[in-house]
Amino acid sequence: xxxxxxxxxxxxxxxxxxxxxxxxxxxxxxxxxxxxxxxxxxxxxxxxxxxxxxxxxxxxxxxxxxxxxxxxxxxxxxxxxxxxxxxxxxxxxxxxxxxxxxxxxxxxxxxxxxxxxxxxxxxxxxxxxxxxxxxxxxxxxxxxxxxxxxxxxxxxxxxxxxxxxxx
Numbered sequence: 697x698x699x700x701x702x703x704x705x706x707x708x709x710x711x712x713x714x715x716x717x718x719x720x721x722x723x724x725x726x727x728x729x730x731x732x733x734x735x736x737x738x739x740x741x742x743x744x745x746x747x748x749x750x751x752x753x754x755x756x757x758x759x760x761x762x763x764x765x766x767x768x769x770x771x772x773x774x775x776x777x778x779x780x781x782x783x784x785x786x787x788x789x790x791x792x793x794x795x796x797x798x799x800x801x802x803x804x805x806x807x808x809x810x811x812x813x814x815x816x817x818x819x820x821x822x823x824x825x826x827x828x829x830x831x832x833x834x835x836x837x838x839x840x841x842x843x844x845x846x847x848x849x850x851x852x853x854x855x856x857x858x859x860x861x862x863x
Contacts, residue, residue: 723748725757742771765792775799781806790815804829818843837862 721738725746734749742757750764760771766782769775775785781792790799795806804813810824818827823837832841836850839861846860853860 760787775801795820832860839863 745759
């Protein structure tokens with residue numbers, strides 16, 4: 697009984713501190729235009745979608761959107777981070793402003809990326825890492841591409857089938 701009371705008190709203190717700072721440990725989003733918490737540090741479940749300023753932890757649902765994310769994002773339709781994304785995005789469409797991590801999906805987009813993009817269509821302007829897909833396109837890469845069509849626009853060999861690289 698003493699352990700139960702101590703555990704409940706600890707949860708209450710942690711939750712109170714999180715709520716006071718507008719950071720939520722768990723959010724279940726149904727319609728975020730009604731009540732949008734600014735930050736989630738823990739778990740966000742978005743049905744049909746979740747919108748936050750930042751997410752740190754795990755994001756699960758149909759459509760997840762935030763300004764910043766250091767998370768594992770698993771959404772059926774879209775993982776969208778407007779600015780900094782660190783971690784893993786798995787969805788049909790993945791977008792990050794600055795990616796440090798991995799995108800896995802049908803369509804992956806990150807203007808600047810350090811890590812990997814794995815999907816049917818992979819797009820980036822500046823890439824440090826690799827792309828694996830049917831169509832891979834970058835402006836400049838320090839790494840390689842494996843796919844049917846591989847485009848590195850600032851490379852001496854800008855387009856190759858099968859494999860392309862530039863360092």
